[in-house]
Amino acid sequence: xSSVSVRSLGKGFGGRTxxxxxxxxxxxxQLMAVLGPSGCGKTTLLRIIAGFLAPDAGAVTLDGxxxxxxxxxxPPQHRxxxxxxxxxxxxxxxxxxxxxxxxxxxRDRGEDRLAELLELVELPADVAAAxxxxxxxxxxxxxxxxxALAPRPRVVLLDEPFSSLDAALRENxxxxxxxxxxxxxxxxxxVTHDQGEALSLADQVAVMRAxxxxxxxxxxxxxxxxxxxxxxxxxxxxxxxxxxxxxxxxTCLLGDLPLHPVRGATETAPRGGAGEVGVAGSAPxxxxxxxxxxxxxxxxxxxxxxxxxxxxxxxVGFYGHDATVRLRVEGxxxxxxxxxxxxxxxxxxxxxxxxxxxxxxxxxx
Amino acid sequence: xxxxxxxxxxDLLVRPRVGELLVNTVGxxxxxxxxxxVLGVGCAWVVERTDLPGTRGWHALFAAPLAVPAFVSSxxxxxxxxxxxxxxGAVLVVSxxxxxxxxxxxxxxxxxxxxxxxxxxxxLRQSRAATFxxxxxxxxxxxxxxxxxxxxxxxxxxxxxLQTLGFPTFxxxxxxxxxxxxxxxxxxxxxxVLVLGCLLLLLGELxxxxxxxxxxxxxxxxxxxxxxxxxxxxxxxxxxxxxLAVLALGVPVASLVRWLVVGSSTAFPVAELATATAxxxxxxxxxxxxxxxxxxxxxxxxVRHRGALSTLVERCTYVGHALPGIVVALALVxxxxxxxxxxxxxxxxxxxxxxxxxxxxALVSVRSSxxxxxxxxxxxxxxxxxxxxxxxRRVTLPVIAPGxxxxxxxxxxxxxxxxxxxxxLAPIGAGTLATEFWSNxxxxxxxxxxxxxxxxxxxxxxxxxxxxxxARVRP
Numbered sequence: 001x002s003s004v005s006v007r008s009l010g011k012g013f014g015g016r017t018x019x020x021x022x023x024x025x026x027x028x029x030q031l032m033a034v035l036g037p038s039g040c041g042k043t044t045l046l047r048i049i050a051g052f053l054a055p056d057a058g059a060v061t062l063d064g065x066x067x068x069x070x071x072x073x074x075p076p077q078h079r080x081x082x083x084x085x086x087x088x089x090x091x092x093x094x095x096x097x098x099x100x101x102x103x104x105x106x107r108d109r110g111e112d113r114l115a116e117l118l119e120l121v122e123l124p125a126d127v128a129a130a131x132x133x134x135x136x137x138x139x140x141x142x143x144x145x146x147x148a149l150a151p152r153p154r155v156v157l158l159d160e161p162f163s164s165l166d167a168a169l170r171e172n173x174x175x176x177x178x179x180x181x182x183x184x185x186x187x188x189x190x191v192t193h194d195q196g197e198a199l200s201l202a203d204q205v206a207v208m209r210a211x212x213x214x215x216x217x218x219x220x221x222x223x224x225x226x227x228x229x230x231x232x233x234x235x236x237x238x239x240x241x242x243x244x245x246x247x248x249x250x251t252c253l254l255g256d257l258p259l260h261p262v263r264g265a266t267e268t269a270p271r272g273g274a275g276e277v278g279v280a281g282s283a284p285x286x287x288x289x290x291x292x293x294x295x296x297x298x299x300x301x302x303x304x305x306x307x308x309x310x311x312x313x314x315x316v317g318f319y320g321h322d323a324t325v326r327l328r329v330e331g332x333x334x335x336x337x338x339x340x341x342x343x344x345x346x347x348x349x350x351x352x353x354x355x356x357x358x359x360x361x362x363x364x365x
Numbered sequence: 366x367x368x369x370x371x372x373x374x375x376d377l378l379v380r381p382r383v384g385e386l387l388v389n390t391v392g393x394x395x396x397x398x399x400x401x402x403v404l405g406v407g408c409a410w411v412v413e414r415t416d417l418p419g420t421r422g423w424h425a426l427f428a429a430p431l432a433v434p435a436f437v438s439s440x441x442x443x444x445x446x447x448x449x450x451x452x453x454g455a456v457l458v459v460s461x462x463x464x465x466x467x468x469x470x471x472x473x474x475x476x477x478x479x480x481x482x483x484x485x486x487x488x489l490r491q492s493r494a495a496t497f498x499x500x501x502x503x504x505x506x507x508x509x510x511x512x513x514x515x516x517x518x519x520x521x522x523x524x525x526x527l528q529t530l531g532f533p534t535f536x537x538x539x540x541x542x543x544x545x546x547x548x549x550x551x552x553x554x555x556x557x558v559l560v561l562g563c564l565l566l567l568l569g570e571l572x573x574x575x576x577x578x579x580x581x582x583x584x585x586x587x588x589x590x591x592x593x594x595x596x597x598x599x600x601x602x603x604x605x606x607x608x609l610a611v612l613a614l615g616v617p618v619a620s621l622v623r624w625l626v627v628g629s630s631t632a633f634p635v636a637e638l639a640t641a642t643a644x645x646x647x648x649x650x651x652x653x654x655x656x657x658x659x660x661x662x663x664x665x666x667x668v669r670h671r672g673a674l675s676t677l678v679e680r681c682t683y684v685g686h687a688l689p690g691i692v693v694a695l696a697l698v699x700x701x702x703x704x705x706x707x708x709x710x711x712x713x714x715x716x717x718x719x720x721x722x723x724x725x726x727a728l729v730s731v732r733s734s735x736x737x738x739x740x741x742x743x744x745x746x747x748x749x750x751x752x753x754x755x756x757x758r759r760v761t762l763p764v765i766a767p768g769x770x771x772x773x774x775x776x777x778x779x780x781x782x783x784x785x786x787x788x789x790l791a792p793i794g795a796g797t798l799a800t801e802f803w804s805n806x807x808x809x810x811x812x813x814x815x816x817x818x819x820x821x822x823x824x825x826x827x828x829x830x831x832x833x834x835x836a837r838v839r840p
Contacts (some may be wrong), residue, residue: 040379052744076747089741093763105748264411356679 002064003028003187004049004155007321010057011044020045020211022058026155026187026204030179033190033202035235041211046157049189051076063154082148082156082186087132087164088140090132096143097128103151117146120265121180138173145177148183156181156188162197172195174201195235199223205230223295225260229364232293237324239299239337243292245363250292253329255308256298257292260357261360290363296324299339301347307354311337313347327355333337374554382538386555388561389452390534393527394520396456397463401516405467406509410497411602413475416592423606427468430613432798434782435462435819436525440806444624454534461613463519463524467512469836475501475839480590481687493593513569517658521563522689524785525803535559539691556692564686578606618822621672621815624632628812637801642820645797648787649780649824650714651717653773659720660727660772668735679728686725693721694789699799710792718786723779727772728741733767741767770836778828782821798824 002025009022018041025030030120059069067074100107123140178201199219207218215227226232243252263300315326484498543552666675701709746756798821805814
């Protein structure tokens with residue numbers, strides 16, 4: 001049974017549609033990331049599930065009981081949802097311990113439970129006496145999570161919880177939060193605009209675009225088998241190239257590339273996207289033309305002679321573990337591609353290289 | 366309210382006396398505001414941006430004149446030298462009393478100003494002086510303007526100090542004409558001119574302030590500033606600061622003490638002193654509670670339900686900010702005598718006057734604390750199973766409590782040192798420390814007035830301390 005179930009949810013503000021027919025199921029104990037650019041409606045979705053906003057249409061069910069869209073909406077204080085907003089929003093007048101114990105009935109506020117929760121969120125016991133302004137951003141975030149988990153909620157909602165942390169802290173904090181949620185066995189929804197965060201932390205990722213869900217899939221499937229070109233370019237780098245399909249191969253300027261096999265477990269049909277499930281993705285148009293999406297790490301650099309395409313290196317970004325190479329492909333119609341190469345084979349700017357590609361691709365009309 | 370025909374009105378308005386008052390009032394306004402701004406900004410810069418030793422002590426000294434009401438310090442000055450009974454003397458004494466009104470907001474603004482701005486200016490080869498003019502001053506401009514407006518409004522409303530200094534302005538003339546003849550026609554005409562002046566000041570400040578937002582860009586953490594070494598100038602700055610402290614505090618307090626010790630009329634009528642103290646405390650406390658309670662719903666509307674109506678309600682309360690105590694008192698006298706006679710010279714009417722006069726002060730504190738209490742805190746509380754009433758009790762009220770306390774302290778301070786409206790509206794026989802001090806000192810019983818002044822200052826110290834501490838809290 002799904003812990004959180006959202007059906008045909010709609011919401012508008014002053015004539016502007018913010019959510020349009022959202023269907024989403026979060027299985028028990030899973031971490032679902034809702035990924036989208038700012039203004040796509042993801043925070044509104046979260047606030048409706050929490051009960052801070054009422055939907056215009058549709059229903060929200062938590063553990064089988066309807067909390068919105070039924071006869072009477074259940075107010076937030078009776079929904080048993082944990083809420084971790086941006087920057088934690090700790091109560092400034094209470095210590096960390098006071099914050100964590102806030103949602104528990106007086107008889108349950110014991111030293112034991114506090115110690116247990118601090119241990120769960122991997123904080124030392126002496127943090128309990130500190131006030132929010134004495135804590136670092138990462139510690140505040142963990143206290144906020146402990147506070148949300150203390151009353152054993154049915155689901156924890158996290159609204160861009162890491163956006164205020166700096167890049168170095170963000171990854172660690174994200175890993176820690178996902179570890180804590182798994183240890184507590186809690187269902188959780190994480191709203192974020194950071195695709196790396198969504199892919200690396202969540203069990204399932206729901207990609208949201210202009211108030212609709214474009215695709216819901218496991219991170220691996222989302223990356224390798226995106227539902228349409230927009231999802232492909234939003235989730236990770238992507239080069240979109242025109243191609244012609246024949247006999248299980250797509251021919252583009254990088255040569256003949258094998259087509260992706262039958263779409264995997266990504267059964268959720270997107271609305272309005274190129275969603276036909278087929279052997280080789282979208283059927284070609286009348287002229288036989290399709291587009292293929294090639295990921296930067298699928299592009300291979302080699303000797304210029306005999307390669308399907310040649311290019312000049314225009315820019316190199318070196319990251320240590322790998323490097324991105326911006327390439328200007330030679331030809332009548334100049335195309336720019338980005339390739340990701342391992343750090344021991346980085347060309348210099350101005351080098352002339354040969355291009356090829358490996359691995360299966362998916363086609364889109 | 367006016368039952369004058371146009372000819373009488375013209376006769377009352379266009380006469381040499383009004384011209385003289387206008388010159389005095391405007392001259393004093395310009396001089397006192399300018400001197401207060403120079404003193405306030407200068408002191409704030411020295412305290413916040415240089416390595417002057419003993420910063421905390423200097424901060425306390427520069428905020429302390431707020432605890433000494435202007436009518437007390439002018440009494441101190443007059444009993445030292447009669448030279449202050451002149452234009453220059455009036456400007457000096459009034460500015461020494463009111464410059465903390467510029468100093469405190471500018472200190473707070475300098476604290477909030479990102480020091481990186483100044484470092485960037487230095488890296489762009491701007492000198493210290495150029496950085497001050499081109500970066501610091503524009504950055505603290507709203508605070509300077511707000512402080513200058515407050516000084517201006519206080520100068521226009523000042524009665525006791527200017528009466529003591531023998532420097533007639535509109536406010537003292539209104540009081541005299543009301544007291545001498547109960548001639549409300551003349552008093553009302555003068556009061557109208559005074560209100561017009563106050564409103565012009567308010568509009569002028571709004572125009573100058575503009576609508577540009579000066580908030581910080583980006584969420585980087587603010588570091589403490591590297592203080593500027595004063596070097597050889599240090600001794601000069603130290604001397605100037607000491608001189609200012611002596612003039613603003615030393616002279617009034619010393620002459621107060623002298624009167625206590627050697628004054629021939631000095632007496633310590635313990636029972637009367639205790640009664641006046643109790644009356645002052647009771648009135649100030651009642652007004653503090655009442656006015657702060659009134660500020661909460663107005664602030665709530667203004668912060669959480671922004672709209673045309675809530676903005677209008679908020680702006681209306683600010684009119685009280687611009688109304689001199691004497692004008693509010695005269696209006697309430699007229700209204701109560703004509704419409705609700707039983708209320709004339711009663712405590713409730715006095716509290717109404719305090720509410721009109723001091724609601725804006727409480728509102729500023731309550732409002733800023735409500736803005737800090739982000740709605741997301743209430744969301745979190747509700748998601749943790751807390752109902753509406755419990756959220757108010759366990760989250761919202763504790764978070765805004767410091768703001769409520771500061772607002773109440775401000776009102777307490779203002780009411781305990783209020784003179785003009787209290788003189789006109791207090792029930793017969795109910796003397797506060799301020800009015801008892803006033804009746805003794807205006808009858809030249811300086812020694813008898815001294816104990817009241819001392820108690821008045823003692824009563825003002827805690828609230829002043831609170832204000833001073835608040836200005837230096839890192840935002």
